[in-house]
Amino acid sequence: xxxxxxxxxxxxxxxxxxxxxxxxxxxxxxxxxxxxxxxxxxxxxxxxxxxxxxxxxxxxxxxxxxxxxxxxxxxxxxxxxxxxxxxxxxxxxxxxxxxx
Ligand SMILES: [Zn+2]
Numbered sequence: 001x002x003x004x005x006x007x008x009x010x011x012x013x014x015x016x017x018x019x020x021x022x023x024x025x026x027x028x029x030x031x032x033x034x035x036x037x038x039x040x041x042x043x044x045x046x047x048x049x050x051x052x053x054x055x056x057x058x059x060x061x062x063x064x065x066x067x068x069x070x071x072x073x074x075x076x077x078x079x080x081x082x083x084x085x086x087x088x089x090x091x092x093x094x095x096x097x098x099x100x
Contacts, residue, residue, distance in 0.1 A: 012054075021086065030085045032058040 009017075013025060026034050036058045043053035066082050080088070 023085070028056040028059055030056070030059055030062065032056050 009025075016029070017023075021029055023029055023031070028034070028036070036056050037054045038057045040053045040055045041050075043051040045051045062082065062084075066078065069078065069082055078087070
């Protein structure tokens with residue numbers, strides 16, 4: 001492990017980074033500024049008690065738009081404006097992970 005490759009993050013920022021993804025601080029995985037973070041009223045712990053959590057309201061809207069688009073356009077490729085940041089083509093022509 002090279003310490004130069006490590007970065008100090010808050011617990012919140014560390015916990016947001018799942019699935020091996022990384023992105024700049026101050027934005028969500030899809031690049032929406034943190035001002036769109038809202039408390040998630042549906043989060044529950046294993047016992048069903050409400051759990052404090054946040055999610056990006058823009059990503060929630062994007063997820064719903066993607067769901068509706070897929071439902072109405074089965075089998076067609078997703079339009080560019082509905083692609084997630086990690087699905088958008090990179091300069092080398094392939095979709096890849098988000099890196100800072
Ligand atoms: Zn977002």
